[in-house]
Amino acid sequence: MKKDRKLATKFTHMGRPTAGLGTSVSHPVTRASTLLFEKAEDLYRNDIRGYGRHGTAVHDALADLFTELEGGFGTLLYPSGLAALTGPILSVVSPGDHILLSDSAYGPTRSFCETFLKKIGVETTYFDPRIGASIKNEIKANTTLILLESPGSLTFEVHDIPAITKVAKAKKITTLIDNTWSAGITLSPLKLGVDISVHAATKYFGGHSDVMYGAAVFADKTRFLKAQKTAKQLGNASSPDDAYQILRGFRTVIPRFRQQEATSLALAEWLMTRDEVQQVLHPAVLGHPDHALWKRDFTGGGCIFSVVLKPLTDTDVLKFVNALNLFGIGYSYGGFESLAIHCDPQLRRYLAKTLPGPLVRFACGLEDPSDLKADIEQALATVF
Ligand SMILES: Cc1ncc(COP(=O)(O)O)c(C=O)c1O
Secondary structure, X not given: OOOOOOHHHHHHHOOOOOOOOOOOOOOOOOOXXXXXXXXXXXXOOOOOOOEHXXXXXXXXXXXXXXXXXXXXOEEEEEOOHHHHHHHHHHHHOOOOOEEEEEOOOOHHHHHHHHHXXXXXXXXXXXXXXXXXXXXXXXXXXXXXXXXXXXXXXXXXXXXXXXXXXXXXHHOOOEEEEEOOOOOOOOOOHHHHOOOEEEEEOOOOOOOOOOOOOEEEEEOOHHHHHHHHHHHHHHOOOOOHHHHHHHHHHHHHHHHHHHHHHHHHHHHHHHHHOOOOEEEEEOOOOOOOOOHHHHHHHOOOOOOEEEEEEOOOOHHHHHHHHHHOOOOEEOOOOOOXXXXXXXXXXXXXXXXXXXXXXXXXXXXXXXXXXXXXXHHHHHHHHOOO
16 A cells, blocks of 8 residues: 555555455454464465464454554554553563653553552652653663553543653663553654554444454564564464454544544533533633643544542532443443443542542544433533
């Protein structure tokens, strides 16, 4: 595919079988554990695929699309977004290392670092997501990895990525970002100096809340090969059926993403005008403390954001969420249907100040924004 083609064109045409009489438009799914060899002499060749865990044509096509999306050297595929974070992390760290993790990182990433990594002798300390170049003060002699997530989970702070990667590169420290929010459509972290960009493909690429998947895109060959070895050792294979669903999702991800992005911005801007709301945590909204940084590095938004409501009792927060009819109560985002959660019971921040009211997160689906707005309005009226 020509390099100068736009992403929408690449996502439509890349990763398909060569056209021929009667060829299907998409690669068929091949389910395999055993792969047969023609001759005994071929059994120990390492230039051919030898076993089901090594992937299929669908996996190869999917990996190529992620690599194209991020402009990387190569992509490794994982059975979930969390596995796409933990696998590459394990390929970088060794006992005795120290790593830095953003204080607004996704909860299970925090938990992995605090428990699993601790058990193998890797120390984690947290940094303020708005730290920028001052990250240099957090680095120790044994720091080998900085874990970024921008915007952060639940509270949506934006990092100064180039300032952080400049420091990391000077100290030869690997940087890995959880790039799930932007889908790689509105942020290209590898171009800002990040070494590894991770997607919970479960979200936008799955798009229908019915498949779990993950991908890690590597800027360079050395880190890619190390992570590939780790993935093989851990047996990190993904199902061909799931890979197919994600490849299928790639074909329509841009129009779905654009509609959800527009809906989330429209709802966020409307919520800014509501008396019941103290803060809207969406970096694409004017007045957000990281808006300028977001505008510099991102080309658009995402489908998920939070609001800080005016103080309510715990019972009324639950009443508000329960009163929503179109927003399902559930984790995740990027599916065709809208979701809402109250965040306070899971909000863990060591460094950030406490928010002045209850935090509620909205993930926008493909419904008409006017219906979603009316739904939130009637739910607000039940408690204010
Ligand atoms: C920001 C972020 N990263 C990673 C993950 C993990 O992805 P998965 O659910 O596919 O394991 C999630 C899931 O909610 C997420 O929100």
